[in-house]
Amino acid sequence: TGFRIDVVTIFPEYLAPLGQSLLGKAAARGLVSVGVHDLRQWTDDVHRTVDDAPYGGGPGMVMRPEPWARALEAVRPPGTRLVVPTPAGRPFTQAVAAEWAAEPGLVFACGRYEGIDQRVADWAASAGPVSEVSIGDYVLAGGESAVLVMVEAVTRLIPGVVGNAESVEFDSHADGLLEGPSYTRPASWRDQDVPPVLLSGDHAAIARWRRAESLRRTADRRPDLLAALPDDALSAADRSA
Numbered sequence: 001t002g003f004r005i006d007v008v009t010i011f012p013e014y015l016a017p018l019g020q021s022l023l024g025k026a027a028a029r030g031l032v033s034v035g036v037h038d039l040r041q042w043t044d045d046v047h048r049t050v051d052d053a054p055y056g057g058g059p060g061m062v063m064r065p066e067p068w069a070r071a072l073e074a075v076r077p078p079g080t081r082l083v084v085p086t087p088a089g090r091p092f093t094q095a096v097a098a099e100w101a102a103e104p105g106l107v108f109a110c111g112r113y114e115g116i117d118q119r120v121a122d123w124a125a126s127a128g129p130v131s132e133v134s135i136g137d138y139v140l141a142g143g144e145s146a147v148l149v150m151v152e153a154v155t156r157l158i159p160g161v162v163g164n165a166e167s168v169e170f171d172s173h174a175d176g177l178l179e180g181p182s183y184t185r186p187a188s189w190r191d192q193d194v195p196p197v198l199l200s201g202d203h204a205a206i207a208r209w210r211r212a213e214s215l216r217r218t219a220d221r222r223p224d225l226l227a228a229l230p231d232d233a234l235s236a237a238d239r240s241a
């Protein structure tokens with residue numbers, strides 16, 4: 001059966017890439033299956049209305065609850081996590097992706113910027129976990145791009161989806177730190193040389209150098225990640241680096 005992903009959206013064509021490349025191969029091997037559903041299928045009026053003006057006034061439109069409830073009742077297997085991308089959500093991180101990759105599947109509800117009537121997420125909690133998540137501190141027009149990002153982050157962690165050549169355990173963020181710089185041939189390029197240690201064949205020295213570079217880059221670019229590390233995450237060698 002593999003990992004099951006369903007996405008409900010008013011822009012189904014936007015999510016066409018989900019059938020390509022990485023997901024395509026994995027889907028072909030039965031590791032992942034994806035269903036994209038047009039929310040308007042569950043509207044009840046001739047104009048197929050999905051949104052309305054916000055109670056309390058304010059700009060923009062809010063997505064009506066009834067079409068969403070019908071769509072989720074039709075699409076969401078009982079107990080499956082419902083993911084609602086929203087700028088007001090908890091942060092989506094590699095740790096969250098890893099958690100979700102161990103579950104049987106996910107249902108994504110793509111809302112517009114002004115959001116979906118809150119009663120939908122509140123109601124949906126009775127049929128399984130609901131996660132309102134943000135992929136970063138910026139504003140999008142809708143949740144579709146966020147779904148593409150999260151599907152890619154989660155599916156690459158499903159065993160068998162990514163060849164072991166691109167082994168996932170050494171990714172940036174896998175150990176809470178950023179990866180250091182990478183190099184390939186030629187050894188000297190436009191008067192810039194690859195750090196000699198990488199050509200030394202001394203694997204212990206290479207591992208030390210890479211760890212030091214990872215710590216240096218993390219301290220420089222993401223001090224928040226360094227501060228968030230558990231106390232025992234940094235060795236004595238790390239601290240002296």
Ligand SMILES: Oc1ccccc1-c1ccno1
Pocket residue numbers: 085086087111112113133134135136137138139140141142143144146
């Ligand atoms: O900005 C958004 C609008 C709709 C749905 C999601 C988002 C968002 C922004 C950042 N993460 O998610």
